[in-house]
Amino acid sequence: MIHETELNRFSNQVRAIPDGEPLDMCYSCGTCTSKCMIQQKLDPEYNPRRLLHMVMLDMREEAYNHPTIWLCSECDICYPACPQKIHISGVLMAVRSLAVQDGKRSLIEPAQVDEQTCVACGLCVAVCPYDAIELVNKKIPYRGLINVAQVNSAKCMACGLCGAVCRSTSIGIHAEFSNDKVVGDLWKWLNPLPEVTI
Amino acid sequence: MVDAARQPKIDVRAFTEVERVEGFVGNFKVTFREKAKYVRADRCNGCGDCAKVCPIEVPNYFEMNLAPRKAAYVPMSQSVPLIYSIDMDACIHCYKCVEACGPLEAIDFSQQDKLATEDIGAIIVATGFSHFDPSVMEEYGYGKFPNVITSMEMERLNNSAGPTNGNLVRPTDHKNPAKLAFINCVGSRDKRYNESCSNFCCMYSIKNAVLLKQVNPSLDITIYYMDIRTPSKGYEEFYDRARKMGIKFIQGRPSLITEDQATHNLTVHSEDVSLGKVIDHEYDMVMLNQAAIPQPDQGHVSSVLNVVQSPGGWFMEYHPKLRPMDSPTDGIFFAGACQGPKDIPASVAQGSAAASRAGRILHSDKWQIEPTVAVVWPDRCVSAQGRPCGICAKACPYGAIDYEQGRAALVISAKCHGCGACVGECPHDSITQLHYTDAQLLAQVRALLATEPEKKILAFRCHWCSYGGADLAGTSHFEYSANERGIKVMCSARMDSDFIYEAYRLGAGGVLYSGCHPQDCHYITGQVIGAKRAQRLSAMFERMQMTPGRFRVEWISAAEGDKYARVVNEMQAVLDSMSPEQLHNEIERLRPEMTKRLNRFPNVPGVQVAMDFSDGLSTRMISKEQLV
Numbered sequence: 001m002i003h004e005t006e007l008n009r010f011s012n013q014v015r016a017i018p019d020g021e022p023l024d025m026c027y028s029c030g031t032c033t034s035k036c037m038i039q040q041k042l043d044p045e046y047n048p049r050r051l052l053h054m055v056m057l058d059m060r061e062e063a064y065n066h067p068t069i070w071l072c073s074e075c076d077i078c079y080p081a082c083p084q085k086i087h088i089s090g091v092l093m094a095v096r097s098l099a100v101q102d103g104k105r106s107l108i109e110p111a112q113v114d115e116q117t118c119v120a121c122g123l124c125v126a127v128c129p130y131d132a133i134e135l136v137n138k139k140i141p142y143r144g145l146i147n148v149a150q151v152n153s154a155k156c157m158a159c160g161l162c163g164a165v166c167r168s169t170s171i172g173i174h175a176e177f178s179n180d181k182v183v184g185d186l187w188k189w190l191n192p193l194p195e196v197t198i
Numbered sequence: 199m200v201d202a203a204r205q206p207k208i209d210v211r212a213f214t215e216v217e218r219v220e221g222f223v224g225n226f227k228v229t230f231r232e233k234a235k236y237v238r239a240d241r242c243n244g245c246g247d248c249a250k251v252c253p254i255e256v257p258n259y260f261e262m263n264l265a266p267r268k269a270a271y272v273p274m275s276q277s278v279p280l281i282y283s284i285d286m287d288a289c290i291h292c293y294k295c296v297e298a299c300g301p302l303e304a305i306d307f308s309q310q311d312k313l314a315t316e317d318i319g320a321i322i323v324a325t326g327f328s329h330f331d332p333s334v335m336e337e338y339g340y341g342k343f344p345n346v347i348t349s350m351e352m353e354r355l356n357n358s359a360g361p362t363n364g365n366l367v368r369p370t371d372h373k374n375p376a377k378l379a380f381i382n383c384v385g386s387r388d389k390r391y392n393e394s395c396s397n398f399c400c401m402y403s404i405k406n407a408v409l410l411k412q413v414n415p416s417l418d419i420t421i422y423y424m425d426i427r428t429p430s431k432g433y434e435e436f437y438d439r440a441r442k443m444g445i446k447f448i449q450g451r452p453s454l455i456t457e458d459q460a461t462h463n464l465t466v467h468s469e470d471v472s473l474g475k476v477i478d479h480e481y482d483m484v485m486l487n488q489a490a491i492p493q494p495d496q497g498h499v500s501s502v503l504n505v506v507q508s509p510g511g512w513f514m515e516y517h518p519k520l521r522p523m524d525s526p527t528d529g530i531f532f533a534g535a536c537q538g539p540k541d542i543p544a545s546v547a548q549g550s551a552a553a554s555r556a557g558r559i560l561h562s563d564k565w566q567i568e569p570t571v572a573v574v575w576p577d578r579c580v581s582a583q584g585r586p587c588g589i590c591a592k593a594c595p596y597g598a599i600d601y602e603q604g605r606a607a608l609v610i611s612a613k614c615h616g617c618g619a620c621v622g623e624c625p626h627d628s629i630t631q632l633h634y635t636d637a638q639l640l641a642q643v644r645a646l647l648a649t650e651p652e653k654k655i656l657a658f659r660c661h662w663c664s665y666g667g668a669d670l671a672g673t674s675h676f677e678y679s680a681n682e683r684g685i686k687v688m689c690s691a692r693m694d695s696d697f698i699y700e701a702y703r704l705g706a707g708g709v710l711y712s713g714c715h716p717q718d719c720h721y722i723t724g725q726v727i728g729a730k731r732a733q734r735l736s737a738m739f740e741r742m743q744m745t746p747g748r749f750r751v752e753w754i755s756a757a758e759g760d761k762y763a764r765v766v767n768e769m770q771a772v773l774d775s776m777s778p779e780q781l782h783n784e785i786e787r788l789r790p791e792m793t794k795r796l797n798r799f800p801n802v803p804g805v806q807v808a809m810d811f812s813d814g815l816s817t818r819m820i821s822k823e824q825l826v
Binding site: 027028029030031033034035039040044047049050080081083084085 | 337383387388389390424425449450451452453454467468469470471474475476
């Protein structure tokens with residue numbers, strides 16, 4: 001019989017979530033890590049193999065604070081490559097949902113909504129691949145009780161798709177890849193400024 | 199091989215297939231098909247003149263298709279017997295070989311396949327293994343990048359008798375490589391292809407690396423591995439030696455190989471698990487250590503010999519630990535990798551063991567069989583009365599029952615292993631199993647349920663697994679309900695529904711139907727037959743609205759003592775949750791149906807005696823003659 005304390009163990013909590021079951025099959029071959037685009041392009045610290053190992057060893061805090069669970073975009077390139085057929089992003093999502101339940105905040109800065117200009121057209125809701133945006137009825141200063149888009153920060157992966165489709169530039173990621181910066185870069189590529197010499 | 203050919207008592211028959219196997223241990227009748235070689239074995243002296251003049255060249259399978267061979271050929275230069283044959287698929291009938299052969303007149307285009315049947319005492323199967331084709335793993339680019347080769351190809355390239363005379367060269371530019379990578383576990387330990395470990399590849403890749411390093415110490419060799427497995431005597435020392443020689447080991451399974459189109463060099467992309475970093479290294483050549491897999495025609499051989507295959511496709515042994523060289527069919531033995539991937543020492547050990555096992559049969563006049571064989575009562579068998587049946591013959595995992603409509607079924611005792619599947623299946627109770635007769639088992643059921651049956655849990659355990667599991671539960675001190683009462687039978691297939699009806703008729707609280715896991719069954723498919731019956735019974739009790747948990751079907755291995763204890767405790771919990779009235783009412787409700795289903799049971803010889811005996815609750819002993 002499984003005792004109450006056993007159920008509270010971090011690894012058992014992950015195993016109890018449907019995609020977390022095959023966790024123990026991992027034999028640390030490293031295929032997932034070397035397949036991962038995020039590891040190669042974004043963050044060398046990102047490592048699904050290590051995260052799975054942390055879960056197996058019940059290292060709850062370390063796993064919650066590791067960039068892996070927050071940066072995974074569920075592209076599932078690692079899934080068909082895994083020799084043990086572990087749905088790795090599923091395990092990562094299981095850990096992420098536990099982290100959110102435990103009050104952890106994503107390391108990713110979510111998309112921001114400008115509530116003064118949002119017209120609640122719903123385009124961003126339709127395109128968001130992570131189901132992170134919904135329209136809510138709320139009271140906005142100067143505008144009264146109206147519908148506006150609201151971003152669920154636990155789900156947002158800051159891909160920027162909402163910003164790309166928004167017709168009133170009311171939503172978008174405001175960090176490194178804000179609309180202004182991307183547009184500025186595009187202008188620079190299209191019309192390179194002549195070198196000024198004095 | 200040469201020694202075997204010289205030994206007068208060994209008859210080597212090359213190019214011959216086993217077509218049919220009939221009979222039983224010591225008395226097999228084997229039909230061989232000796233294939234046409236188009237060369238007369240009594241005249242050919244192996245001079246090879248025919249091959250020299252043959253104008254046709256086809257890929258040489260033995261050289262992993264890296265070199266050609268002629269249509270008149272021997273598979274390899276060390277072939278035993280050294281007799282040439284002509285590949286009719288390639289031959290263009292120019293008859294140059296006939297001219298070259300000259301006065302020997304060994305070439306005979308009129309040869310046909312010959313069929314011959316012989317008496318054989320024992321059979322040893324040594325069909326070996328095949329290798330996994332890595333071209334299905336696109337990430338490694340085998341077949342696409344010429345410098346990615348398999349270990350078997352590497353073996354030929356590095357062999358002094360091979361196509362390059364032992365000079366390892368790159369297939370693209372024929373230059374000697376300076377940087378080499380070996381990738382282990384290609385297609386093995388991989389749920390997408392072959393789940394199991396191929397056993398010898400770790401040692402095999404280390405061996406190849408050491409051989410190459412001995413020839414050229416300046417070679418840069420890296421072995422990519424997931425785990426290095428060096429479990430036998432001297433193996434770890436060999437691994438140490440490889441590391442001392444400067445061979446690099448990287449723990450990490452490569453996920454991608456890319457090719458530089460100009461130089462045809464290869465970049466291996468993997469995580470170095472020890473560093474926790476993703477690394478790219480460039481190599482001149484990459485060797486894939488592909489998985490060992492069963493021979494493609496293993497299924498055909500298993501159907502010819504009536505032996506079974508394990509889930510992975512290898513031949514299944516009688517017992518994985520205690521009788522790894524015996525097949526479940528007496529008189530047929532396994533040697534080497536056909537039973538599972540194994541290295542040379544293990545194959546030699548198994549081969550010698552199989553030979554001595556076979557010798558034991560050939561040197562004995564009598565063969566001991568299990569005392570628990572099945573016996574048919576000819577007067578009860580419906581086939582003798584002309585009615586079609588044959589259920590027993592279908593149930594028998596060994597094909598030991600000779601059935602023909604119009605006469606009573608006959609059990610061939612030499613083939614029978616005493617599982618009791620036929621006994622459990624026979625709808626007319628016309629077969630019995632010695633030492634596990636219906637009457638004996640019924641007497642046990644009645645004795646165990648003589649007092650307070652509603653509190654008892656009657657457990658039917660198979661001899662090999664569940665009985666061992668219950669035993670382990672006891673020796674490991676796992677506590678389980680003291681109300682459990684066990685009855686041992688040889689196999690779950692013997693657990694006749696009559697016993698279960700009788701148990702419920704007498705008012706048993708619960709009945710546990712337990713046996714081996716399907717892959718562990720010691721009687722090939724006995725568990726499958728038992729499982730089907732158990733399923734029928736479960737469905738029936740469900741229809742009768744019996745409380746769920748009073749009849750349990752569980753497959754418990756001899757290593758699962760904890761599971762046995764848990765199952766019994768769960769059944770006890772179900773009984774505890776019912777009030778005595780509720781249980782009593784349910785037993786009374788089921789009793790008429792159980793009685794109805796048992797109405798023909800007392801006609802079985804011995805059963806009535808057993809019933810009278812336990813009904814009378816007397817202590818008198820029944821003579822054996824009365825029981826059987």
